[in-house]
Amino acid sequence: MAHSDSDNPQKVPRIVLGVAAHPDDLDFSSAGTVATWAAAGAEVYYLVLTNGNKGSADRTADPAALTELRRQEQRDAAAILGVKDVFFCDYEDGALEVTMDVKRDIARIIRQVRPEVVITFDPCMLYNADMGFINHPDHRAAGQATLDAVYPLARDHLSFPELYRDEGLEPHNVSAVLLANFTNQNYHVNITECFDTKIAAIMAHTSQVADPEAMKNMMRTMASRIGASAGVSLAEGFMRIDIA
Ligand SMILES: [Zn+2]
Numbered sequence: 695m696a697h698s699d700s701d702n703p704q705k706v707p708r709i710v711l712g713v714a715a716h717p718d719d720l721d722f723s724s725a726g727t728v729a730t731w732a733a734a735g736a737e738v739y740y741l742v743l744t745n746g747n748k749g750s751a752d753r754t755a756d757p758a759a760l761t762e763l764r765r766q767e768q769r770d771a772a773a774i775l776g777v778k779d780v781f782f783c784d785y786e787d788g789a790l791e792v793t794m795d796v797k798r799d800i801a802r803i804i805r806q807v808r809p810e811v812v813i814t815f816d817p818c819m820l821y822n823a824d825m826g827f828i829n830h831p832d833h834r835a836a837g838q839a840t841l842d843a844v845y846p847l848a849r850d851h852l853s854f855p856e857l858y859r860d861e862g863l864e865p866h867n868v869s870a871v872l873l874a875n876f877t878n879q880n881y882h883v884n885i886t887e888c889f890d891t892k893i894a895a896i897m898a899h900t901s902q903v904a905d906p907e908a909m910k911n912m913m914r915t916m917a918s919r920i921g922a923s924a925g926v927s928l929a930e931g932f933m934r935i936d937i938a
Pocket residue numbers: 715716719830833
């Protein structure tokens with residue numbers, strides 16, 4: 695059943711961790727939710743898994759410089775949204791795999807920041823024929839590795855025992871996961887108040903936005919479509935799993 699916390703500020707989570715493949719992913723999918731919750735007092739953190747060094751159409755782009763540029767864009771966007779800190783791993787853009795190393799890196803951050811809610815991609819989203827869209831393999835890998843890290847790897851003390859032994863990180867139970875999915879959604883967040891903040895965060899990714907006006911219109915169209923099914927003006931939608 696679809697449900698919404700948008701009019702119930704008591705449901706704002708205390709600590710939120712977003713896990714994504716590339717700088718900008720979380721801002722396109724979830725920045726309205728992040729801004730809304732951060733404004734209501736949530737502590738929000740981002741973890742970006744790849745170096746983002748393939749994200750350019752410029753034939754002269756230097757991959758190392760692109761990594762630095764995109765990380766700074768992500769920090770700038772995070773600052774606009776009220777995100778408290780951004781963590782970066784250094785996996786190669788376009789080559790992210792669901793490995794134990796990736797899962798350990800995600801589990802480490804989960805055990806450090808101890809989120810109530812984790813936001814990531816829905817790894818089930820392989821393609822959408824109606825939208826003419828194939829999901830990026832890094833997005834799928836990030837989503838699957840994050841789900842695996844949430845359950846059971848961050849939770850069980852015998853998983854990655856080195857995280858406790860060497861780093862003193864206690865296991866942690868995440869309460870809920872929000873999976874970003876364009877069409878398959880059971881949970882909506884009213885982002886009407888924070889839509890302009892979301893757009894400002896997306897515009898901070900200067901290297902990724904060729905036509906700001908077209909991008910803004912596209913984001914508004916999508917938020918209106920989701921908002922219509924949530925009974926509000928503008929919304930973001932997710933598949934939410936409350937972990938029993
Ligand atoms: Zn991406």
